[in-house]
Amino acid sequence: MKKSKRFLPYGRQSIDQSDIKKVSRVLKNDFITQGPNVKNFEIKFAKYVGAKYAVACSNGTAALHLSCLALNLGPGKKLLTSTITFVASANCAQYVGAETLFADIDPSTFCISIESLKKILIKKKVDAVVVVHMSGHPANLQEIYKLKKKYDFHVIEDACHALGGFYKNTKIGSCKYSDLSTFSFHPIKSITTGEGGMITTNNKNTYKKLLNLRSHGIHKNTNDFYNKKIAFDKKGNPNMWYYEMNELGYNYRITDIQSALGESQLKKINKFINLRRKVAKIYNEGFAKNDLIETPIENSDVKHAYHLYTILINFKKLGKSRNEIMKVLKKNNIGTQVLYIPVHLQPYYLKKYGFKRGQFPFAEKYYDRCLSLPIFANLKKNEVNYVINKVNSIISTK
Ligand SMILES: Cc1ncc(COP(=O)(O)O)c(C=O)c1O
Numbered sequence: 001m002k003k004s005k006r007f008l009p010y011g012r013q014s015i016d017q018s019d020i021k022k023v024s025r026v027l028k029n030d031f032i033t034q035g036p037n038v039k040n041f042e043i044k045f046a047k048y049v050g051a052k053y054a055v056a057c058s059n060g061t062a063a064l065h066l067s068c069l070a071l072n073l074g075p076g077k078k079l080l081t082s083t084i085t086f087v088a089s090a091n092c093a094q095y096v097g098a099e100t101l102f103a104d105i106d107p108s109t110f111c112i113s114i115e116s117l118k119k120i121l122i123k124k125k126v127d128a129v130v131v132v133h134m135s136g137h138p139a140n141l142q143e144i145y146k147l148k149k150k151y152d153f154h155v156i157e158d159a160c161h162a163l164g165g166f167y168k169n170t171k172i173g174s175c176k177y178s179d180l181s182t183f184s185f186h187p188i189k190s191i192t193t194g195e196g197g198m199i200t201t202n203n204k205n206t207y208k209k210l211l212n213l214r215s216h217g218i219h220k221n222t223n224d225f226y227n228k229k230i231a232f233d234k235k236g237n238p239n240m241w242y243y244e245m246n247e248l249g250y251n252y253r254i255t256d257i258q259s260a261l262g263e264s265q266l267k268k269i270n271k272f273i274n275l276r277r278k279v280a281k282i283y284n285e286g287f288a289k290n291d292l293i294e295t296p297i298e299n300s301d302v303k304h305a306y307h308l309y310t311i312l313i314n315f316k317k318l319g320k321s322r323n324e325i326m327k328v329l330k331k332n333n334i335g336t337q338v339l340y341i342p343v344h345l346q347p348y349y350l351k352k353y354g355f356k357r358g359q360f361p362f363a364e365k366y367y368d369r370c371l372s373l374p375i376f377a378n379l380k381k382n383e384v385n386y387v388i389n390k391v392n393s394i395i396s397t398k
Pocket residue numbers: 059060061062085086088089132158160161183184185186195196197
């Protein structure tokens with residue numbers, strides 16, 4: 001079989017002429033940072049996921065940090081997440097001075113294990129759980145919601161992988177079972193703004209707090225001014241220049257240019273997800289007969305968004321290492337990645353909290369076997385078949 005002409009990364013953006021047109025228009029506008037496109041993007045995003053409010057920000061990591069701040073997490077508080085995730089899901093606790101705890105994963109969905117979560121909740125007071133919809137497969141939100149009610153903790157859905165996914169007929173991001181949901185628009189995600197992020201919530205106070213925190217903690221709401229003497233002139237009119245900072249915020253703003261791209265990309269989200277799902281289906285069929293490979297599952301009550309397509313490989317039986325396999329695939333223009341190294345095994349967390357290998361067995365078993373293959377909206381059918389043929393010929397004992 002002929003080598004693929006282009007390198008196929010494990011994920012990449014799909015940009016077309018309509019995106020380019022939309023962004024070009026903004027570049028000719030007066031406002032390229034805080035213009036009308038930010039608000040438009042937020043309104044359309046909230047409508048798409050079915051949440052009341054959406055706040056756009058500079059990236060998915062900032063979205064998680066802002067969420068922790070909005071929920072008043074800080075020193076003395078505990079935030080728990082599943083250990084198979086990107087480090088940002090755990091780091092957000094560290095940014096606010098809270099403690100990070102980890103739970104094991106469910107071996108079938110790779111999302112947080114309800115059993116593991118229960119075991120921790122019995123022993124410790126947890127203030128927030130960051131629920132990761134790993135690879136785009138929604139976590140068991142209903143069970144988590146029951147535990148939220150029983151043990152009284154906040155839920156942040158780290159939905160960076162799951163835009164376009166559904167849990168029991170509700171769109172991920174609707175916050176039906178959570179306080180907040182966070183998204184990333186990094187180029188490998190389902191839609192992109194280059195760098196970018198979004199937070200959704202149904203709580204008006206949380207929404208207002210997020211808006212403030214996103215931009216230095218500064219506001220211009222005349223009713224809330226604290227320094228009345230310098231805020232108003234002698235006639236009681238607000239001074240034109242006046243603003244106040246009443247809490248410590250950040251510059252986590254998104255630009256108008258990025259928001260225009262986001263709006264244009266959002267129009268295509270359903271098409272993108274369907275294309276990703278088609279790729280996943282062809283992969284599933286293509287690997288069905290390979291007994292060294294396990295393909296991802298999709299529970300009957302969810303719609304998988306397939307941000308990632310991750311297979312589990314029996315390297316022991318194969319007699320080759322993952323590194324060898326990745327190198328051979330790369331030579332054949334097939335990009336793969338290991339997503340993720342369990343976060344509790346990162347030196348920062350090992351040293352800070354004294355975690356040990358073997359503590360989260362399902363996560364570690366997953367890590368030993370996982371490999372993410374190329375999946376993105378404009379991956380062509382012949383390219384998918386090329387990947388299948390190469391992977392099947394390389395991952396074989398014959
Ligand atoms: C699960 C998860 N959470 C958070 C993030 C952080 O998003 P960003 O890269 O936009 O900061 C990512 C991005 O890779 C992610 O995959």
